[in-house]
Amino acid sequence: xxxxxxxxxxxxxxxxxxxxxxxxxxxxxxxxxxxxxxxxxxxxxxxxxxxxxxxxxxxxxxxxxxxxxxxxxxxxxxxxxxxxxxxxxxxxxxxxxxxxxxxxxxxxxxxxxxxxxxxxxxxxxxxxxxxxxxxxxxxxxxxxxxxxxxxxxxxxxxxxxxxxxxxxxxxxxxxxxxxxxxxxxxxxxxxxxxxxxxxxxxxxxxxxxxxxxxxxxxxxx
Ligand code: 5RP
Numbered sequence: 294x295x296x297x298x299x300x301x302x303x304x305x306x307x308x309x310x311x312x313x314x315x316x317x318x319x320x321x322x323x324x325x326x327x328x329x330x331x332x333x334x335x336x337x338x339x340x341x342x343x344x345x346x347x348x349x350x351x352x353x354x355x356x357x358x359x360x361x362x363x364x365x366x367x368x369x370x371x372x373x374x375x376x377x378x379x380x381x382x383x384x385x386x387x388x389x390x391x392x393x394x395x396x397x398x399x400x401x402x403x404x405x406x407x408x409x410x411x412x413x414x415x416x417x418x419x420x421x422x423x424x425x426x427x428x429x430x431x432x433x434x435x436x437x438x439x440x441x442x443x444x445x446x447x448x449x450x451x452x453x454x455x456x457x458x459x460x461x462x463x464x465x466x467x468x469x470x471x472x473x474x475x476x477x478x479x480x481x482x483x484x485x486x487x488x489x490x491x492x493x494x495x496x497x498x499x500x501x502x503x504x505x506x507x508x509x510x511x512x513x514x
Contacts, residue, residue: 299503302506303409304327307500319374319399320374321345341358343360346395349392374396377389377414382495384496386490394487408498418469420466424463426447426485427485429484429486450463459486476490
């Protein structure tokens, strides 16, 4: 199966985690696009979706799915999103699509985070994928120096302005062995909007697309 077919497979499988009539948290990316398409094609009636990006909002609106603001809900039963990397504890690197801040906000509203990914995303240690960090432009150089001091090379993502009007640093060369401590530390550096390590908001479940079908990793057990 191609990577695209694996994404279609898990996008479809994620429907099993959506309760008809509920409000669904929806992430961003090519795998989530498959989920959105599957949701629309299924004909399942939902009360609406809280979206993590302009990209997903436009896709869902185009398919007739009602969009609600995060401020309109107090909690969501489920948040469906992809990942750039996920480890055996459900901790992820996210932000390849530059939507990490809104993704973390919507994930934080959800009781359950269902990660959908093809099997190439499962890694023993996070950091092979360049870590996205959304930053206030004024602080970018200062934050890059802090990463250099811990062995990371941070580069500004060219031509990228986030939905929040900020910039993305992509940090290479890190091996993130203690993701929760790393997330807590980097999150408090002045000028950091969001670090793309999702440890506090890690996945509850991962639906992993493999050549043998969907493998379900349950991190709550
Ligand atoms: C966007 C993300 C995506 O979930 C991540 O980049 C995976 O994307 P894709 O499903 O296209 O591989 O974090 O900010």
